[in-house]
Amino acid sequence: MKPEIVNNQLTKDNLWSGCMLASIAHAIMVAQYPELDYEHSWDGETYNTMDGSGGRGTITFKGKYVVGAFRNNNLTRTEIPSAIDFFKDAPKEVLELAKNETLQYLLVEDEDATATPSITTAFWGDRDAITSVDNIVKLVQCGGYLVERQLMKSDSAIEAWRDYYEMTSEQVDLLKSIYDRKMKNPDESIVLTKREIEIIGAENSDGLSECMTSFEEIGVYWN
Numbered sequence: 001m002k003p004e005i006v007n008n009q010l011t012k013d014n015l016w017s018g019c020m021l022a023s024i025a026h027a028i029m030v031a032q033y034p035e036l037d038y039e040h041s042w043d044g045e046t047y048n049t050m051d052g053s054g055g056r057g058t059i060t061f062k063g064k065y066v067v068g069a070f071r072n073n074n075l076t077r078t079e080i081p082s083a084i085d086f087f088k089d090a091p092k093e094v095l096e097l098a099k100n101e102t103l104q105y106l107l108v109e110d111e112d113a114t115a116t117p118s119i120t121t122a123f124w125g126d127r128d129a130i131t132s133v134d135n136i137v138k139l140v141q142c143g144g145y146l147v148e149r150q151l152m153k154s155d156s157a158i159e160a161w162r163d164y165y166e167m168t169s170e171q172v173d174l175l176k177s178i179y180d181r182k183m184k185n186p187d188e189s190i191v192l193t194k195r196e197i198e199i200i201g202a203e204n205s206d207g208l209s210e211c212m213t214s215f216e217e218i219g220v221y222w223n
Contacts, residue, residue, distance in 0.1 A: 018150035070143025
């Protein structure tokens, strides 16, 4: 299969923005829903997302490139022999990034307890375009559905997260405020005010802990 551009409008930068918006919404609402702590997380430059029905995805943003890989446990891909083969004809830097970072989050153990990466679709890209061996329909079916909201424009994504988490108007305003600050100064830490913490409204120690942890992963801290 020859790699093709998935979407001319989709780039490394706007995908990062969508993942960051998702993570802020998650960090706010995990205070009420600590049982959903597994859905979104960051490890340095790598974003992880998963659902409760067998879907798992990892996206690494590093330098000029982005590398994403997904596993849908409800599907099997026999036409592509191994995880690294999903990056056929990708630049050398992408192959190294996939092998050394992204795929390390998608390991499974065989009967001999040997851990190897297992995925059902993948993509890579830069600030110009996103490329995959799968077309957009196949990409979504095989795990890309996990980032459906992350791929929306910000206004639509905010409404989607509002519906998903049943956010109050104050929580949506807080989401917008933190997101705007993060987009203006991506590398600067953000400190929440007392009022912003009140809006989050952690209801128990588990929610409080998960909320603080999720925020700290993206450089947002409690005052």
